[in-house]
Amino acid sequence: MSKDVLEIEIKxxxxxxxxxxxxxxxxxxxxxxxxxxxxxxxxxxFLTKTAKERPLTHDLITHIFSGFGISADRVVINDLKGxxxxxxxxxxxxxxxxxxxxxxDSRPSDALALAVQxxxxxxxxxxxxxxxxxxxxxxxxxKDQSEGES
Numbered sequence: 001m002s003k004d005v006l007e008i009e010i011k012x013x014x015x016x017x018x019x020x021x022x023x024x025x026x027x028x029x030x031x032x033x034x035x036x037x038x039x040x041x042x043x044x045x046f047l048t049k050t051a052k053e054r055p056l057t058h059d060l061i062t063h064i065f066s067g068f069g070i071s072a073d074r075v076v077i078n079d080l081k082g083x084x085x086x087x088x089x090x091x092x093x094x095x096x097x098x099x100x101x102x103x104x105d106s107r108p109s110d111a112l113a114l115a116v117q118x119x120x121x122x123x124x125x126x127x128x129x130x131x132x133x134x135x136x137x138x139x140x141x142x143k144d145q146s147e148g149e150s
Contacts, residue, residue: 005076005123010116012139013044020044022112023139024077024122030139031132033077033085035109043109046116058113069095075111077124080131087111 011030012023020040022033035043042056055063065071070093079086089106093099115122 004126006126006129008077008122008124008129010043010047010112010122012143013040013047014142015040022109023135024112024124025129025134025136029129029132029134030136031129032135032138033108033112035112039107039109039113043113043116046113058110058117061114062117065091069093072114072118072120073101074120075106075108075115075122077108077122077128079125080128085128089114 006026008024008026010022010024012021014021014023016034019034019036020043022035022040022043023030024033025031038057042058044050045052045056046058052059070091073090073092076088076090077085078088085108087106087108089104089111091102091104093102112122114120
C-alpha cells in the first residue's frame with residue numbers, strides 16, 4: 001500500500017438530525033463523515049451484526065458480487081472538496097476468467113457500508129487526513145454522554 005494513504009477505522013456511529021455521523025480515523029486523529037439515514041443505519045447494523053428481516057441494498061450488492069466472484073478489497077477516502085468527501089472502492093474479482101482488481105468511484109457512505117459488511121480495510125489519502133479537523137474530543141464527549149445514559 002502506498003505511503004500516500006493510511007489505514008483508518010470506524011470509531012463511532014451516531015444518529016444526528018441530518019442522518020448519521022460516522023467517526024473515522026486513527027488513534028491519533030478522528031474526523032466525521034456525515035451520511036444519510038438509510039446508509040448510516042445500514043453501517044450501524046453491519047457493525048453491531050443486527051439481524052434484518054429483509055436484505056438491504058448493500059446486502060443485495062454483496063449477493064450480486066458473490067455471484068460473480070467479486071469482493072470488496074479496500075476503500076480509500078481519496079478527496080475532500082468543500083464539505084464533500086470522495087471515495088474509491090477497490091473490487092477484487094476471482095473467477096474462471098482470472099483475477100482482476102477494479103477501482104470505481106463511490107460515495108464514502110456506500111463504500112464504508114460495504115467495507116464494514118465485507119470486512120475489508122479502509123484507508124484515507126494522507127493529504128485529506130492532514131486537512132481535516134481532529135474530532136477526537138467530540139467523539140470522547142459523545143461516548144461519555146452515552147455511557148452516562150446507560
